[in-house]
Amino acid sequence: MLCLDPARSGRRSGYSIGMAKDYSFDVVSEVDLQEVRNAYDQANREILTRFDFKNTGTSLAMDDDLIEVRSGTENRLKAALDVFKEKLVRREVPLKALHEGRVLPAGKGTYKQALNVNQGISDDKAREMVKFIKSLGIKIQVQVQGDQLRVTGKNKDDLQAVIRALRERDFDIALQFTNYRP
Numbered sequence: 001m002l003c004l005d006p007a008r009s010g011r012r013s014g015y016s017i018g019m020a021k022d023y024s025f026d027v028v029s030e031v032d033l034q035e036v037r038n039a040y041d042q043a044n045r046e047i048l049t050r051f052d053f054k055n056t057g058t059s060l061a062m063d064d065d066l067i068e069v070r071s072g073t074e075n076r077l078k079a080a081l082d083v084f085k086e087k088l089v090r091r092e093v094p095l096k097a098l099h100e101g102r103v104l105p106a107g108k109g110t111y112k113q114a115l116n117v118n119q120g121i122s123d124d125k126a127r128e129m130v131k132f133i134k135s136l137g138i139k140i141q142v143q144v145q146g147d148q149l150r151v152t153g154k155n156k157d158d159l160q161a162v163i164r165a166l167r168e169r170d171f172d173i174a175l176q177f178t179n180y181r182p
Contacts (some may be wrong), residue, residue: 026150039087065117094174120147
């Protein structure tokens with residue numbers, strides 16, 4: 001029975017000892033699309049003004065989370081991709097969030113490559129991560145919530161160990177740890 005009257009409970013405050021608190025955090029894979037757009041704009045300006053890209057037909061096109069790189073030669077296409085990646089890194093967008101498609105021949109002897117900006121954790125990656133976390137042997141619970149994971153435990157140190165283990169293991173996606181709730 002919970003007694004809030006300090007005189008009757010024999011305590012100085014009106015609070016009683018409850019159950020142990022659960023701590024939690026979310027594992028997400030998010031990318032700021034505005035930063036991607038800014039990097040795209042900077043790379044596009046640089047490609048238009050650089051001498052080594054002149055008359056090569058090199059261009060970038062962006063649609064939501066899909067970027068297409070086109071060029072007259074494979075070497076110029078790779079150079080344009082490097083310029084774009086450099087701009088992403090400067091804007092602190094993780095390169096693991098970028099999925100590169102194959103270089104394909106396009107019309108009139110040109111080449112193209114599609115780049116996809118990955119948002120969220122796919123179902124396959126989520127299952128792989130849950131299996132990995134459970135294999136650690138730490139007393140925590142893991143739930144898949146849409147495109148993110150919720151990790152819950154009674155001990156903060158256990159949660160820190162899970163974060164450390166996830167950072168050390170490469171899942172080929174950019175991971176962030178948010179919503180840490182004590």
